[in-house]
Amino acid sequence: MNNELDYLRKEVARQYGGRLETSTDFDALEAVIGDKLGETVSSATLKRFWGYVSHHPRQRLSTLDLLARYAGRDSFRALCLELQDTSGFLTAQPVNSQELEVGKHLTLSWMPDRTVILRSLGGCRFEVEDAGTSKLRAGDFVETSEFLLGQPLYLSVERDGKRLSPYVAGRAKGLTRVEVY
DSSP: OHHHHHHHHHHHHHHHOSOOOSHHHHHHHHHHHHHHHSOOOOHHHHHHHHTSSSOOOOOOHHHHHHHHHHTTOSOHHHHHHTTSOOOOOOOSOOEEGGGSOTTOEEEEEETTTEEEEEEEEETTEEEEEEOTTSSOOTTOEEEOSEEOBTSOEEEEEEETTEEOOOEEESTTTOEEEEEEO
16 A cells, blocks of 8 residues: 555645645645545644654545545545556457458448548558548548457658648557457
8 A cells, every 4th residue: 555655645746746845745736635625634644644743643535535636636535546566468359450361441430429430551550531520531541460359559650741730549458349241
């Protein structure tokens, strides 16, 4: 639990952007949190949490949740999940770009309500035929090595002969549909 608490301290300090070294600093953090969230946590609680004062009672979950929300997370539990090792083998079968015949089409979907249609140009290269409501455009050329249901899709994008910044589709929940025809 100490790693999670240290991580929370760092994230709150990063969000605050100021130093947390004096009693006045903790008073200021109390005010900033109150202004941002409309909820308060006392500067005395903040001082204990940071070890500024020697008394270290166990923090209440409601205090940890409040600080996590200030740091931009939904809850302390959500913040803790960021620290978990999420490595592992995926069970979905990928669609390998290089195995697709030239001219094959792919329909890809992701949240919220995005669908695009790509046409294989061979290798890892595709042309966007229908961009739907995505930020891609019909006529864009994209490159990727594979498509994996339930995982984000990372694309290199070329538009009007210029390379754009990398594009990610389905960052939060991944692709919800991968159909080859």
